[in-house]
Amino acid sequence: MNADFRVEPADYRVDFADLRAVREPVFVVEQQVPIEEEWDELDPQCRHVIARDNNNTPIGTGRLTPERKIGRMAVVATWRGKGVGGALLEALMDEARALGWPEVTLNSQTHAMPFYAAYGFEAFGDEFMEAGIPHRKMRKALNAPDPGRRPRPAPQGDAAIIEVDSETAVRDTALKVLSRARREIRVFTRDLEPGLYGFVAVVEALRAFATSGRAPMVHIIVIEPERLRAEGHALLALTQRLPSVFRLRTPIDPEDRQAAEGFIVADETAYLFRPLATRFEGGACLDGPARASQLAQEFDRRWERARELTEVRAIGI
Numbered sequence: 073m074n075a076d077f078r079v080e081p082a083d084y085r086v087d088f089a090d091l092r093a094v095r096e097p098v099f100v101v102e103q104q105v106p107i108e109e110e111w112d113e114l115d116p117q118c119r120h121v122i123a124r125d126n127n128n129t130p131i132g133t134g135r136l137t138p139e140r141k142i143g144r145m146a147v148v149a150t151w152r153g154k155g156v157g158g159a160l161l162e163a164l165m166d167e168a169r170a171l172g173w174p175e176v177t178l179n180s181q182t183h184a185m186p187f188y189a190a191y192g193f194e195a196f197g198d199e200f201m202e203a204g205i206p207h208r209k210m211r212k213a214l215n216a217p218d219p220g221r222r223p224r225p226a227p228q229g230d231a232a233i234i235e236v237d238s239e240t241a242v243r244d245t246a247l248k249v250l251s252r253a254r255r256e257i258r259v260f261t262r263d264l265e266p267g268l269y270g271f272v273a274v275v276e277a278l279r280a281f282a283t284s285g286r287a288p289m290v291h292i293i294v295i296e297p298e299r300l301r302a303e304g305h306a307l308l309a310l311t312q313r314l315p316s317v318f319r320l321r322t323p324i325d326p327e328d329r330q331a332a333e334g335f336i337v338a339d340e341t342a343y344l345f346r347p348l349a350t351r352f353e354g355g356a357c358l359d360g361p362a363r364a365s366q367l368a369q370e371f372d373r374r375w376e377r378a379r380e381l382t383e384v385r386a387i388g389i
Contacts, residue, residue: 077131077156079163081366082122083373084115085327090122090130098146105203114138116327121163123147123156134160136167138332138347142178161191169214170363171347172235172355177211185210234356236344243271245344245356246336250277252358253338257281258371259292260335262349263299270306279310282317292320293374295329297381321378328374340368 082091099105114137123132132147142164147156168176179202180188185195193210200207236242246268250257257278261269268274281288292311294300297320300308311318323329334349343364346354357363 076154077123077125077151077159079121079123079132079156079159081167082120082133083370084118084120085325086373087120087122090124091120091133093130094122094133094146094148095144097148099144099203102149103203103205105205109203116330117332118143119164119167121160121167123151123160125151132156132160134164136164136171136176140168140173140176140347142168142176145178157187158191161188165191165212165214170233170355170357170360171345172233172353173214175211175213177209179207180210182206182208232357233360234358235354236346236356237353239267239352242268242344242346242352242354243274246274247277248358249336249338249342249344249356250274250281252342253281253288254286255288255339257288257290257339258335258337258368259290260331260333260371260374261292262295262334263297264292264294264305264307265334265349266305272306275306275310278307282310282314288317290318291371291375292318293371293378294320294322294381295331297322297383300383320381321375322381323374323378325374325377328377331374335367335371337364337367337371340365343367 084091095110096107099110100107115135118135118137120133120135122130125131130148131151132145134145135143137143142161145157145160147160165176178188178193180193180195182199185208188210189195191212193212195208195210197209234245234248236245259269264270278290282290290311311320323331332349333345333347335343335345337343341361341364342356342358343360344354344356345363345367346352
């Protein structure tokens with residue numbers, strides 16, 4: 073990382089003022105993009121990164137959308153030409169690789185196409201207008217090297233990224249992640265998917281953890297608890313028997329309720345993440361503390377904003 077700045081994950085809600093301090097001067101003021109187009113419904117669902125200087129001042133931004141697109145790449149005028157844009161782009165591609173995505177796309181302003189081409193992006197399709205500015209679509213296969221960037225050895229063993237793309241793969245990988253937990257498990261889910269969290273082996277793994285005698289904790293955020301009443305659920309019976317271990321909350325913040333992803337984090341070490349909880353595609357790692365810690369911190373912020381899910385006590389099992 074450049075000694076004069078750093079790039080790090082950003083939380084849309086917590087870091088909104090800093091994201092705004094970059095994006096509005098660049099897009100709204102310089103490029104005259106209407107402000108109502110600059111901030112869209114995807115922003116709360118995206119993975120954001122932010123660049124800061126040594127005084128902690130925000131100087132650049134970028135995001136990954138659930139559609140696997142890189143966007144909102146912006147660097148303030150005084151920091152252009154100093155490697156900030158490249159560092160943001162590499163951080164976003166690393167994030168996409170960690171999610172198990174095989175490819176990313178972006179809509180490049182035509183004048184910026186050489187910049188993206190230098191990182192291995194290829195243009196496709198016809199030129200089009202977006203916010204009154206000419207653009208071309210570009211894409212990059214994430215297993216392709218970035219020209220000019222020193223290749224890094226692929227992670228091996230437990231540090232390797234595990235790609236999942238089926239219900240069976242999600243179940244099997246969830247079991248591997250849960251087996252790494254010693255102190256705490258965090259689960260972020262839309263409706264405690266019966267095909268995953270009601271699966272016999274997964275419920276048994278959570279029971280074994282909960283009764284391990286190591287003062288374990290299982291924190292679960294359920295976005296749509298109203299869907300649990302009609303279905304009934306094997307895991308709910310376990311949470312009712314062991315309320316001192318299993319704690320459930322549900323979001324009240326509108327942005328948290330719109331979150332599209334689903335994930336499991338074990339001890340800020342292992343994780344399974346799916347960018348769209350309604351789909352099976354995603355990525356996992358059994359020894360990925362950087363990403364696991366990021367997910368755990370995001371979970372904890374949402375947990376503090378959520379309310380206790382008292383309704384589960386009244387659900388007939």
